[in-house]
Amino acid sequence: MTEKLWIEGRTLDLKEDSRIPDGPIEEKWTRYKNTVPLVSPANKRRFTIIVVGSGLAGASASASLAQLGYNVLLFTYHDSPRRAHSIAAQGGINAAKNYQNDGDSVWRLFYDTMKGGDFRAREANVYRLAEISPQIIDYSVAIGVPFAREYGGLLANRSFGGVLVQRTFYARGQTGQQLLLGAISQVLRWWNEGRIKIFPRHEILDVVLIDGHAKGIIARDLITGELKRYAGHAVVLATGGYGNAYFLSTNAVNSNATAIWRAYKRGAYFGNPCFVQVHPTALPETHEYQSKRTLMSESLRNDGRVWVPRKKGDTRHPNEIPHEERWYFLEEWYPAYGNLVPRDVASRAIKKVCDMGYGLPPTGRAVYLDLLDAIKEQGRERIEAKYGNLFEMYEKITGESPWEVPMKIYPAVHYTMGGLWVSYELQTSIPGLYAIGEANFSDHGANRLGASALMQGLADGYYILPYTIGAYLANRLGEKLPDTESEEFKKTEQEVKERIEKLLSINGNTPPDEFHMKLGHILWDKVGLSRSKESLLQALQEIRELKQEFWKDVKVVGDANTINQELEKAGRIADFIELGELITIDALHREESCGAHFREEYQTEEGEPLRRDDEFAYVAAWEYNGEGNPPILNKEPLKFEAIKPTVRSYK
Amino acid sequence: MSEKKNLRLTLKVWRQDGPQDQGRFETYELDNVNPDWSFLEMLDILNMKLVRDGKEPIAFESDCREGICGTCGFVVNGRAHGHLHKTTVCQLHMRHFKDGETIVIEPFRATAFPVLKDLIIDRTAMDFILKRGGYISVNVGSPPDANTIPVPKHNADKAFDFATCIGCGACVAACPNASAALFTSAKITHLALLPHGHPEREKRVAEMLTAMEEQGFGGCSNTYACEVECPKGISITGIAKANLEYWRAKLKGH
Numbered sequence: 001m002t003e004k005l006w007i008e009g010r011t012l013d014l015k016e017d018s019r020i021p022d023g024p025i026e027e028k029w030t031r032y033k034n035t036v037p038l039v040s041p042a043n044k045r046r047f048t049i050i051v052v053g054s055g056l057a058g059a060s061a062s063a064s065l066a067q068l069g070y071n072v073l074l075f076t077y078h079d080s081p082r083r084a085h086s087i088a089a090q091g092g093i094n095a096a097k098n099y100q101n102d103g104d105s106v107w108r109l110f111y112d113t114m115k116g117g118d119f120r121a122r123e124a125n126v127y128r129l130a131e132i133s134p135q136i137i138d139y140s141v142a143i144g145v146p147f148a149r150e151y152g153g154l155l156a157n158r159s160f161g162g163v164l165v166q167r168t169f170y171a172r173g174q175t176g177q178q179l180l181l182g183a184i185s186q187v188l189r190w191w192n193e194g195r196i197k198i199f200p201r202h203e204i205l206d207v208v209l210i211d212g213h214a215k216g217i218i219a220r221d222l223i224t225g226e227l228k229r230y231a232g233h234a235v236v237l238a239t240g241g242y243g244n245a246y247f248l249s250t251n252a253v254n255s256n257a258t259a260i261w262r263a264y265k266r267g268a269y270f271g272n273p274c275f276v277q278v279h280p281t282a283l284p285e286t287h288e289y290q291s292k293r294t295l296m297s298e299s300l301r302n303d304g305r306v307w308v309p310r311k312k313g314d315t316r317h318p319n320e321i322p323h324e325e326r327w328y329f330l331e332e333w334y335p336a337y338g339n340l341v342p343r344d345v346a347s348r349a350i351k352k353v354c355d356m357g358y359g360l361p362p363t364g365r366a367v368y369l370d371l372l373d374a375i376k377e378q379g380r381e382r383i384e385a386k387y388g389n390l391f392e393m394y395e396k397i398t399g400e401s402p403w404e405v406p407m408k409i410y411p412a413v414h415y416t417m418g419g420l421w422v423s424y425e426l427q428t429s430i431p432g433l434y435a436i437g438e439a440n441f442s443d444h445g446a447n448r449l450g451a452s453a454l455m456q457g458l459a460d461g462y463y464i465l466p467y468t469i470g471a472y473l474a475n476r477l478g479e480k481l482p483d484t485e486s487e488e489f490k491k492t493e494q495e496v497k498e499r500i501e502k503l504l505s506i507n508g509n510t511p512p513d514e515f516h517m518k519l520g521h522i523l524w525d526k527v528g529l530s531r532s533k534e535s536l537l538q539a540l541q542e543i544r545e546l547k548q549e550f551w552k553d554v555k556v557v558g559d560a561n562t563i564n565q566e567l568e569k570a571g572r573i574a575d576f577i578e579l580g581e582l583i584t585i586d587a588l589h590r591e592e593s594c595g596a597h598f599r600e601e602y603q604t605e606e607g608e609p610l611r612r613d614d615e616f617a618y619v620a621a622w623e624y625n626g627e628g629n630p631p632i633l634n635k636e637p638l639k640f641e642a643i644k645p646t647v648r649s650y651k
Numbered sequence: 652m653s654e655k656k657n658l659r660l661t662l663k664v665w666r667q668d669g670p671q672d673q674g675r676f677e678t679y680e681l682d683n684v685n686p687d688w689s690f691l692e693m694l695d696i697l698n699m700k701l702v703r704d705g706k707e708p709i710a711f712e713s714d715c716r717e718g719i720c721g722t723c724g725f726v727v728n729g730r731a732h733g734h735l736h737k738t739t740v741c742q743l744h745m746r747h748f749k750d751g752e753t754i755v756i757e758p759f760r761a762t763a764f765p766v767l768k769d770l771i772i773d774r775t776a777m778d779f780i781l782k783r784g785g786y787i788s789v790n791v792g793s794p795p796d797a798n799t800i801p802v803p804k805h806n807a808d809k810a811f812d813f814a815t816c817i818g819c820g821a822c823v824a825a826c827p828n829a830s831a832a833l834f835t836s837a838k839i840t841h842l843a844l845l846p847h848g849h850p851e852r853e854k855r856v857a858e859m860l861t862a863m864e865e866q867g868f869g870g871c872s873n874t875y876a877c878e879v880e881c882p883k884g885i886s887i888t889g890i891a892k893a894n895l896e897y898w899r900a901k902l903k904g905h
Binding site for chain 1: 668707774775782785786791796814841
């Protein structure tokens with residue numbers, strides 16, 4: 001490939017573009033809050049805000065904005081907002097409460113998150129996140145989230161990967177469910193009060209811009225197929241991550257990138273798309289038609305030990321292999337953190353032993369996650385209380401009981417640190433368009449620590465966006481709700497309509513799902529846990545061929561005027577293919593290894609990732625440059641004022 | 652992971668084009684069903700076959716496929732989510748079926764759950780119940796420190812047992828009266844067991860039970876069918892607790 005893959009763009013200004021407040025890191029958020037323009041209660045009632053997505057970020061933002069007095073229109077493709085994929089988060093939520101008296105603090109949570117992210121996150125955002133974390137727990141408890149408690153009636157904590165303190169709050173293995181249902185209960189409360197309107201079974205297919213500002217959306221009613229225009233004074237995307245580009249991931253099967261990808265094509269920058277987290281402990285793939293990978297919570301690594309037989313191809317039953325003939329490779333390689341190393345480190349280690357030929361039969365792509373020692377030491381009752389529902393789930397899927405046999409696990413795509421680029425105010429590069437939660441790129445750098453996604457989603461929604469959106473709206477007092485009969489709305493709707501008609505008219509031979517599986521294979525094999533220039537160039541070529549084939553040969557049955565799940569899938573997959581191309585280009589351009597992004601050419605002699613701060617201490621903020629043209633690479637320099645990036649070591 | 656041989660199945664599936672259509676069963680033969688497939692993966696594969704033949708695939712809903720989002724759910728051989736105890740249909744695997752078996756698949760049926768297409772139903776009525784008080788009215792801001800009010804571990808654990816409801820509607824489908832008593836009482840009980848829920852408990856129970864009736868769900872006649880089919884094992888004692896809450900509210904003049 002000799003053509004240019006990208007075009008060098010500009011360097012973003014930390015004040016003008018990124019909007020990072022002045023002052024020492026501990027004071028930035030306070031200073032911001034003290035000086036941000038406010039909108040009076042009477043004026044808030046005159047503003048309408050569109051929120052897309054009802055997961056932790058979208059639900060908490062909707063509730064918080066409605067409480068302030070704004071009119072909120074909340075859109076979800078689900079039949080009920082309660083079903084968003086935050087519901088599946090298992091392990092927990094971090095907060096710098098230091099209830100355990102083990103030396104935790106806001107500073108430590110901040111530092112752990114920066115280090116966990118391999119120093120590729122924006123310092124000011126991460127500090128703010130750590131600072132807000134305790135309030136999230138206070139509020140969640142106040143609205144009835146049944147967190148785990150000690151016998152004395154106070155809250156319990158546990159540990160997660162990449163940290164040495166116990167700061168994770170949890171509700172058995174269903175923390176995401178309980179936090180989401182809590183946030184949704186507040187959505188229902190404000191729905192009952194008439195401040196939120198909920199639009200279930202509506203999928204957002206484009207963002208409408210008027211004079212360069214986001215002023216509305218085009219949504220498809222998934223029941224009637226009708227395209228509808230909705231106007232708002234601002235639009236918030238809380239649509240989650242894009243891990244499903246890899247087809248098999250731990251995401252829900254309908255999770256998709258369409259809203260953020262459409263926003264990108266309308267001019268919003270896309271930050272660090274190649275930072276895709278592969279979670280070490282998912283159930284192994286067992287058959288070719290598997291529809292998803294199921295996660296086994298990282299919390300299991302608190303008590304579980306990861307191992308393979310020391311003898312390659314050992315066919316003995318795991319319980320018959322004595323301890324000295326087992327290779328506890330994480331404990332051996334990383335004595336300080338042992339089984340609790342961060343996700344990227346654990347995933348790569350598991351892949352490494354499997355690539356060395358130690359993987360478990362029959363596929364060679366599995367290792368043991370063994371809790372039998374812990375059951376013996378702590379007793380069944382204690383383990384049951386901590387992980388009961390996870391054990392049940394494992395047995396349902398595999399037909400094997402973790403009470404009797406060690407679990408088998410293998411890494412799977414889980415979370416995307418990349419996402420729409422946003423400023424400190426969570427605003428994208430399109431004025432009036434905000435991105436929160438996993439949909440943005442902001443807080444996790446090149447690797448997210450466990451139990452931090454729930455924290456970020458709720459921090460963005462409950463506590464950050466409600467302040468920062470005021471800065472935009474305060475300048476727009478008296479501005480009328482845009483007219484949905486305007487040319488901009490009509491034109492955008494027409495473009496959406498034409499795309500749907502095109503998908504339906506191809507009438508080829510291949511169902512959308514098959515394209516999705518092919519894309520997934522390309523990305524997993526060549527843009528997955530480890531990448532090289534060679535594999536990436538190969539992937540790029542294959543994705544481009546796949547795109548051509550898709551638009552020639554996809555078969556979408558049915559029509560557009562009813563429930564048509566094939567049509568929904570086809571539209572999402574078309575976007576995943578394009579996004580897959582950008583993920584690959586981003587991975588190609590970043591000639592270093594950091595966090596989840598491991599380039600084979602850049603490793604130490606011991607096989608550890610080699611970060612190159614001199615050249616790559618920046619956020620890649622990709623800008624769309626028209627169909628068929630190479631994207632523009634803008635750079636936001638990462639300035640470390642409070643801490644000094646070090647070589648990450650968990651040994 | 653099992654070494655059982657592949658299955659040959661006959662599927663009788665409810666097909667209905669839209670809410671107004673009368674609907675009918677259609678029969679499909681499926682060969683080579685891998686026992687390690689989940690029930691929904693089996694339908695995915697059947698659908699891919701249908702699409703390749705230019706036919707409309709069977710419309711059914713699912714999302715997380717981990718048994719927690721509550722999106723999936725239909726009746727398999729007369730049982731909501733199938734015959735396996737405490738299991739959503741997305742977690743039901745084909746190893747629990749026999750070679751040569753005929754499987755009948757139809758939507759959850761209830762007046763309050765109109766069929767939209769094939770196996771997809773409209774469960775919005777459940778949100779309309781929760782809307783009427785299934786929450787604690789506390790504003791985002793600065794609530795007291797989370798450890799200010801201790802909650803006995805026993806109560807917190809019990810509250811969780813009810814809060815774990817996934818809102819799938821299996822309880823309604825299983826009930827001869829199509830009652831949403833288990834669903835409604837789960838939320839009432841969850842919040843009644845926590846001190847934080849106490850300021851609004853009387854209003855909550857009165858409003859939510861009224862909303863349940865208004866939405867077209869039947870009353871509870873203690874058949875226990877809901878408890879049997881609930882994929883999260885929610886106990887029918889919640890209904891007793893909600894009744895107690897109701898009379899408590901009455902005595903207090905609500």
